[in-house]
Amino acid sequence: MQKHYNKWIEEANDRCPNVPIILVGLKKDLRDDPAAIEEMRKRSQRFISTKDGSDTAHAIGARRYLECSSLTGEGVDDVFEAATRAALLKFEDGESVRCCTIL
Template sequence: MANGTGTIMLKCVVVGDGAVGKTCLLMSYANDAFPEEYVPTVFDHYAVSVNVGGKQYLLGLYDTAGQESSHVKVILFTFFLFITQAQFCPALLQEDYDRLRPLSYPMTDVFLICFSVVNPASFQNVREEWVPELQEYAPSVPYLLIGTQIDLRDDPKTIAKLNDMKEKPIATEQGQKLAKEVCTFV
């Protein structure tokens, strides 16, 4: 979609489990600097102007909260209750949170599904949670698979924690294989 200046606007929404590095990925790209501390987000937005092949694009980057950010879920759920004037029911928290997240999906041009290479559960959730969600709410929108936290793949403390759980970092080949299986283009 073009705005009045002739700049083409693109919307990119980033999804994935909580604490896999979605916000760091976007902040690093948008601000050209790596954030030093982790601050969970509910929804955040960055706008970056890029020139590709002589065409100017305004890339809207939308950061969504991951599934495991429980305090973020409470904020979203409280907002939901305020809007709907509903009564609080803790058993509905995850279900209602899952209903709120797709509100950021309309008019998206591309999704980035993120997982941490040092969090095997986040890798498994790509297939079990994120791809099905995008197929349900945005079936015609392409998505890419992004492995984050690659710098921790060889970190001794991270390796030790994974070994304690009898797990290993996700290998590059595993990520490439999953991308070929689930992504709309690689």
């Protein structure tokens, strides 16, 4: 998994240097879904824990780690609020915000 993080963080930093990064874990609702857990097990995979996500965010220099589920709506507002706050804080610091990418 680490090589994927390295690839994307390098891409983000190259294209948008000095832009705050927020790492977002998606499909939070599947973490407790027995069918999804079994499917992941069949592929020798597992869901990332909240701690793993937080540790990765820290390792890549992300401002925050958040989780959400578009199916249940849990955490979605928090993600948009965090992105808005990060952009506004960057703007208030007198730095121009050159890009904002939501993946």
